Amino acid sequence: MKAITQSRYGTTDRLTFDDIPTPVPEDDEVLVAIDAAGLDMGVWHRMSGLPYVARTDSGLRRPRRQVLGTDFAGRVAAIGSAVVGVAIGDEVFGTADGTFAEHATTTADRIAPRPSTLTAAESASMPTSAVAALQALSDKAEVIPGDRVLVIGASGGVGSYAVQIASALGAHVTGVASTPKLDHVRNLGAQDVIDYTQDDIDTTGHTWDVVLDGGGNRPVRQLRNVLTEDGVLVFYGGEQGGRWTGGTGRWLRGLLLSPFVSQRLRVLSSNVDRSTLLEVVRLTDAGRINAPIDRTFSLADVPAAIDALRAGTIRGKAIVVPCSVSTRDS
Known part of the structure; x- marks a missing residue:
């Protein structure tokens, strides 16, 4: 699958648009096909390894995670043998490890049904x-x-x-x-x-x-x-x-x-879980909040998206769409 990867901390010059194996879910995991991924400053911190205190979580010398990205909206592509309450084909949104890719794995407690009134891109801006x-x-x-x-x-x-x-x-x-x-x-x-x-x-x-x-x-x-x-x-x-x-x-x-x-x-130490995602869905379905998307970038253009976010030129949210997903679907 296509993905944005990094092997060392640094600037966006260190990022690679790469082909890597599609992950296989463990017994308690869900494999999702990514329709859209959200971008936030946490991505920049993980890419740069700054501030240094953050490396206690992301890896002291090198990043523990090869693929960047956390927020997503997509479809369940496979489930582990111990997963309940989720079915293949479900449209979901939430967080996963490495969402700047065509697929990622996560757990059922980190996802929820996608808001019915929103596109994948809009949903991916929220988690x-x-x-x-x-x-x-x-x-x-x-x-x-x-x-x-x-x-x-x-x-x-x-x-x-x-x-x-x-x-x-x-x-x-x-x-x-x-x-x-x-x-x-x-x-x-x-x-x-x-x-x-x-x-x-x-x-x-x-x-x-x-x-x-x-x-x-x-x-x-x-x-x-x-x-x-x-x-x-x-x-x-x-x-x-x-x-x-x-x-x-x-x-x-x-x-x-x-x-x-x-x-x-x-x-604030924010924690994204199913219950908080469902509360966001409630507010969305009630028309109380909308997705403030400024720009959408292709997966290959993730470095430009991160640079724009860091430069402060994004109003609201920037969204990343994998190559295999058309902007019409997102």
């Missing part, structure tokens, strides 16, 4: 980003109707879903983005926007009940200054910082400070 946004708002921040929510990085993958989900929960949403992306954020449902190239979050005179920090590298003190006295700050991203810890240093400082202040400072 990591929509689930992270949902868990940040519902589980970590416990947003209720009337809350004022500030989404930093509102034009990104998680941010685009966070704006929509916060609005669906009845919050008043302010999105932070650059000038070319403000209309995108407004169209997602943000009542107010902040152009960070003109103003910063602490120059508006406003405070928020909830701040989701997924962009930039603002100091914890600055983020706390725009929170209400009992507000909630949730870290879910931030791609700046040193090569060793990246943006995780701020997260640690926030967690250490949280027990001593009235504000609640929390870090």
Whole structure:
């Protein structure tokens, strides 16, 4: 099968469009034919091996996984002997190891039936980003109707879903983005926007009940200054910082400070499973969230897709479609 592979950490120049054997599912695994795969910053971190602390999961010297990609939508092609509740031919979406390929293996608890109202490409944009946004708002921040929510990085993958989900929960949403992306954020449902190239979050005179920090590298003190006295700050991203810890240093400082202040400072560790995917399906079928897809790339063009994401030129989500799947099917 065709796949995007890597044998060493580095830039997109290290990626290869290759022919490799189709994986065979273990007894507890499902083989899926990939119709579309989602791209998020986690792919860049696994490709580059940065920050270095992330290599404790992905491999210290070399990547443990040969094929990049996690999110997908596709069809069940084969099942292991111990798998129940899944049948060959089922249209599913979720996460797997190595989805920038024509096939990948996963387990039944990492997939769910694909939303009936969405294409494969739209469904593939959701697992990591929509689930992270949902868990940040519902589980970590416990947003209720009337809350004022500030989404930093509102034009990104998680941010685009966070704006929509916060609005669906009845919050008043302010999105932070650059000038070319403000209309995108407004169209997602943000009542107010902040152009960070003109103003910063602490120059508006406003405070928020909830701040989701997924962009930039603002100091914890600055983020706390725009929170209400009992507000909630949730870290879910931030791609700046040193090569060793990246943006995780701020997260640690926030967690250490949280027990001593009235504000609640929390870090999102998102987990994609069947129950959270089904909640995303519910919101989708109810018309509360849509897939904010900016561009679709062929499998061979994954390096260009990653470069575009890293350069910040993607609004919302980028999708990868394998060579054997036409864009009409996705």
